Amino acid sequence: MKLVRYLRDGAERTGAVVDGHVLDLGDTPLVELLADDTRQGDVRAQIQRADAAALPPLDPAALRAPVVPGKILCLGYNYRGHVPDGVDPTADDPDFPDVFVKTPNTLAGPADPVVVPAVATDVDYEGELAVVIGRRAHRVPLEDALDHVAGYSILDDVSDRAWQRRQSQWALGKCFDGFAPLGPHLVTPDEVGDAADLLVEVIRDGEVTVSQSTATTIFPVAYVIHYLSQVMTLQPGDVISTGTPQKLPAAQAAHRPLEAGDAVTVRIARIGELTTTFTAPPEASA
């Protein structure tokens, strides 16, 4: 299933995407509809009965972030780099995931432009596979970890590198208002299959700047959930963003900070595409 949150007559609703049309599922938050097998079965039955042609077409401009996470946890350095033939790609693997937090003010919907803040000078994108927690997770064994996943989405971990580098901790570079566009929808695990080999691509202003499979992550999804849940209780709706691959060498060489007018698309196989446009601050706060 592909589930969305969307605005209808000014109110936020949950919907299922059926052949480019949207089946309204009421106002219950999306993760609650996925909370147990019975409720999920119910939604599946509604989708099966639906006549797509009779439904309104999906309006991308009406989409909201699929969940409102209590926590947005992000991984740094979770993809292996390119190494020459004969070199063990795992040789430099760290022992532990490097985790940081994006605050709730960073959340943006898939249709929201991201403001390039007046004080930011070095804004960058990171296209990432986002895991949405479906069931409470406290100290879960590795083998049960994926049972706690509601589905997958896409997060653009936007940063200002200048603010990120000012101190030892990255929080301020990561936590500008709107710096975590999430969406466009949540895809349930049955449609994704094994998330351990999905191609992640980033397209900036028409050029592919990132292209690497989740097969090159150091810590896979199940391990990350298991590991985080040793520390903190994960709650339904929490989002874990699994890190970004490096930019392709040519893109890295040509990189310039994002500016108003730029557009970045993150495309992940079997998940979808999230396109974010960047915009100038409103006059009043410029």
Added chain:
Amino acid sequence: MKLVRYLRDGAERTGAVVDGHVLDLGDTPLVELLADDTRQGDVRAQIQRADAAALPPLDPAALRAPVVPGKILCLGYNYRGHVPDGVDPTADDPDFPDVFVKTPNTLAGPADPVVVPAVATDVDYEGELAVVIGRRAHRVPLEDALDHVAGYSILDDVSDRAWQRRQSQWALGKCFDGFAPLGPHLVTPDEVGDAADLLVEVIRDGEVTVSQSTATTIFPVAYVIHYLSQVMTLQPGDVISTGTPQKLPAAQAAHRPLEAGDAVTVRIARIGELTTTFTAPPEASA
């Protein structure tokens, strides 16, 4: 005013502390009662009319965290160390505040024991002045910053140093469930006066281990609010914890990780005292 959140008949209420007794103010969250001058005036009038002797005594065991913050933002390295006479204490001041985030699962009330997690090996305390935001703050000028403060409280920024040191980012060492006891109450700015010279003390199992004034902070409260608000919109109820002074040399030398059975009191002049007991995990999750 000293305001609290407390449990009465199983429901959470707001109250004012009047001579050790509690005047019930209803179930409206505390920051909403401080949202504007009219509402604040209302509360002050109720307190003035109250007959303390006729009110129930304050029950410390019923206290809850005074606010449920959307964001808990914490400062690292914000106090100057001790330097020999003749050495400029500001010589090593960093250019920018170092900021990290504690996730919502860390929040604990003043009466809640903190579980020393089974996987933690090096748990430590940090007694800190906590600033509670009262009014939305987006890019506020330095001179207006304190207008956005609802009041002050105390936060014990509990960490596991071993997990904190595992990676570049401190999040996991800082974000164990319950690692941010907050309270016991909120004190409004009119009772605190200038927060720029308050003695912060920590008493661990009867011994004073920290004793240093907020006069030795590098970035004062107004500056921190101004600075953070350039990046993120601060909302009512958000908490900024202003960092910890170093332990006294003898306490540093004698330091051992916190264990079940330990108690830590953070005492801040004109604010109050927050005592946290540490406990073993429940059997089921041990």
